[in-house]
Amino acid sequence: MSATSPVHSPAPTYAAVLRTPHARRTFGAALLGRLSNGTAPLSLILAVKGSTGSYAVAGTVMAVLGLTSVPLSPARAALVDRFGPRRVLPPLAAGYALLLTALAVATATSGTPTLALVVLAAAAGTLTPPLGPVMRALFSEMLSDRNLLRRAYSLDTVAEELLFVSGPLLVGLIVGYASAPAGLVVSAGLVLVGTLALVTSPVARSGKRKPASPAPENETAEEMGATRDAGVLRAVAVAAAMGVCLGAVDLLVIAFAEEHRMPGAVPWALAALSAGSAVGGLVHGAVDWRMPTAVRLPLLTLGLGAVLAVAGLSPHPYALIGWVALGGLFLAPALTSAYLLADESAGPGRRTQAGAWVNTAFNAGATGATAAAGLLVGTLPPAVCFALAALPAVGTAVGTLVPAVSWRRLRPLPKSVAGAEPAQ
Template sequence: MSGTTRAGSYRDVLLLPSALRTFVPALLGRLSYGLLPLSLLITVRQSTGSFAVAGATTAVFGVTSLSMPYKARLVDRYSQRRVLPFLAAGASAGLLVISGTSSAVVLLLLVGVTGLLAPPLGPSMRSNWRLLTDGLPLKERAYALDAVAEECLFLGGPLIAGTLIGAFAAPVALRCSAGLMLVGTLAMVTSPVTTHTATPATSRHPLGPLVLPGLRRILLVIMVAAAGLSTAYLCVAAVAQQAGRPGAAGYVEAAIAGGSVLGGMLWACRTHTRPWPLHLAGLIAVLATGLVTASFVPGLVLLGIVLGLTGVAVAPLFVVSYLAADQVTPAHQHTEASTWINTTNNLGTAAGAATAGLLVDHTTPSWGFLAGGILLSVAAAATWLAHRLGNDSIKLYI
């Protein structure tokens, strides 16, 4: 049997009832997260005069992402319309206060509270796509559209933030992020689909869908893949620094994001019928090949080309992961499970970057690329082998 068939178009997805009135404001709100890292970092640096404090606030905000699945659980239980406006209002207010504060201790506390209130807009929109495509063969196409759009936001967000910082000031960019978050969220919840509530299970475990072996195995694969891939970003910065052109790292990272956008669009041109474990293994193998190749590549230009081609697997990897999480979890836990994909990716990214930093400090960026490629190769092989063996004790899906 063929592994792929023709899929519906993006136009089919966007013409679904309430699709545009939900998706467009959701993108507006999610753009705030594209502006936030740079604008927060520079704002805190300028107000305190310390990069250490700025880095600490960024780390605190990252740690609070662990609360995202539990906020998603509230959304599943009480609906987006009842939960998201409250979270967005609190987080936006926190950003506004941060933009005018100079005390390091107060800033750390404010960033922590703001991170805890940050609304889970991405997982909520994927929940909306599930509702909008219910009964139609368009969910994979919708997820791909969402992943591609998110890549574009995180590519354009820093550019917008940088422009605002250059033309005005860093606090202005931070306030813009706050405004986008609030306005986008409030506009999104006017859509009829945001009133939906999932039917909760009679007994709710504190760990939610994490008790399901199928989801835990998917998350393990994503964490390892994220750890391997994150070495590329750190090593790119190291190569650029060694070449005396640190700013060039941004162009190489943009090439990866551009490849991801292209990959997501191409992936969604087909409806894939092979088992998802095989897709995960194949996509991770593409990433592994790219990183191993990068370890032998001289020069930033060629490195950008290689990693840009490698990036075509990034967005499809998340599309497959979200669909797989839907498959192994009950309907009332889909939003929370989707959020765990992102949270696990963040944890893997942090672990991989920290390890790669130690490696690069003691060797060269080439060894960092190679280490990341080997880790990804092991993950791809283990995922493929687990599926091929088909043993319930080790296979990826149950």
């Protein structure tokens, strides 16, 4: 078997994922580069605030970085699908690292014009390398066993969440011994070294991806394409709804704690959400599901929305912490399932782009919900705000569950599209 041949495991486990040839090297490199996503935002805010003395300018620069990075992620991923990671990722990472370094230099002293900081941040966002979607696409190429792939995706989702927790902690250490601009330099080094290590892995071969599988005999190419597009759209819609839940929860937890005069409960609630998500993600990957991804995704999202809606009725912040932790159990599994459905539906040649669309939808939903929650908090009771934040997840889950179940009853998708399922 060649180094890049798909691997089938008779006993899919997390250990089996990491034992796949070159998986540990490739996954570790991707995580190293993606750690920059956890360190760069806070470093940028602190560096701009220290340079300009203005939170407004810091917020504007950070918003510009996000506005250019998130929406353009699918376009950068499409380039990877077309030309391969070895040709696309190095120039993106080099440009991104160079611009982060330029921002570090610009914020090291006061007096840099705000417009210059905005332009540098916009350019950096444009070149952010899509390491997450690329890693998931590489897992999909390495692993032909769908159960093993689900474990790989679950591991990736949990690891990514932990990166966003550990990233700010690393920035805190850097700022304690150096300065916020130094955090930007470290972020630049992380993304550059991680990307170069990733693209030198044997599985990140250059060139075009293998073509999509032909349509089965009972299904035309047009019908198969429509099925795949519908699957990706469902994954994107549900991911956006999940983002709404997560984006609103942070602010709503703060408002709830302040109403009960217990601000100290806020970090515990947010930690409980992350801990619940990590546990749920690992359990979801370890279970041998017989339920297809297209059905499992809306059910998990429905559970997430329902729990968060009930959380707003908590009589005390301690009860809220418990409900938020319970909601977290659904978060990583639902997001993992969204990535899996996009991967299954898109087929070879479009997997990186499909995963990037899911990620973009999730981030866009979170950003929009944070802004909307800011307008609603103080105007409506917290319980109503929690219910409104959960409504998109519940509505989208129901709206995608019905057609998924109906389609499966009428005509199950071929394994090349829906993913291999255990024999009934």
